[in-house]
Amino acid sequence: MLTLHTADLLVPGAGAVPVPGGAVLVEGDRIARVGPYEDLAVAYPHARARRWPGLLTPGMLVRSGDELLERTYYPDDPYEITELGAEPITGRALDDLKLTEARWGHSARRGTQRLLARGVVAVAGRFTVPAVRTAVLRSGLTVVPPTASPSPSPAPASLDPFAGRSAPAEAYHGTLEPGSPARFAAFAVPDEAALLAEGATTCVATVIAGRLLHRRR
Structure with a gap:
């Protein structure tokens, strides 16, 4: 089944240009297409659509x-x-x-x-x-595998993926591009600056291998 995940703003990865109204087309456990929702919805009219508020990013x-x-x-x-x-x-x-x-x-x-x-x-x-x-x-x-911390005083372990980070992109795991694993998250914030300020508990959805494993109720 094809599923379109879309949000107000899509950030494909660290350093990538954000896509307003962007979407990720998921087929199985992989990303098939990435682009503006309107374009993908026309190209794949039978895809199920999931709309999330705010920001869609790679998972953390x-x-x-x-x-x-x-x-x-x-x-x-x-x-x-x-x-x-x-x-x-x-x-x-x-x-x-x-x-x-x-x-x-x-x-x-x-x-x-x-x-x-x-x-x-x-x-x-x-x-x-x-x-x-x-x-x-x-x-x-x-x-x-764990990586050596560049700091002599690494940040304490935290459930918050942004702990000790200066930007959300430092916590991104992978990128959203065709062929890559379908693992990403949606947050109820308008942009990356707000995501860092308001934190990861603004998450409304987490997708891994194309499966919706968390959805805020």
């Missing part, structure tokens, strides 16, 4: 994925919130939880959902806990 890469998912515990809402609170648990407080591999796997699934809700399509890191590795792979997120 988050750093330190292993720290976020193997060394951070996300309490199960609502079952653990009363006892543990709603905030992620890290550091020495993890010792008191006496976490099994199964609980780490459940936590990782909740963590990947938080990442998808921020437009993340890829995580950098090395996963050593089998249940966590399985949860990440099943989520659809791409795993890439």
Whole structure:
């Protein structure tokens, strides 16, 4: 099935010229065409159309994925919130939880959902806990090797792909062009400056391999 994803402004990638009213035509798990929505809608009249408010960009890469998912515990809402609170648990407080591999796997699934809700399509890191590795792979997120930080004081691990970044483009994973994997995100902001200012929680949709894996309700 062909699907047209369109927004008020399309940013194909870092350094690319934005396309007002741009669209991405998805066929299977790949991008077939990129261009103005009006042109693509005429050329492919039978394609299903999905309209998103604001900005359509490549999906995001988050750093330190292993720290976020193997060394951070996300309490199960609502079952653990009363006892543990709603905030992620890290550091020495993890010792008191006496976490099994199964609980780490459940936590990782909740963590990947938080990442998808921020437009993340890829995580950098090395996963050593089998249940966590399985949860990440099943989520659809791409795993890439960690890279050395250019800064002597790297930014702390964060679910926010823009943490420590000076521009959203620094977090883009790939580009939106014909033949590339269909993985991108839509944000309810007018442009990249507003995206950096308002943050990744403005995400309204995340697509990986052509599948809509997150949609704000």
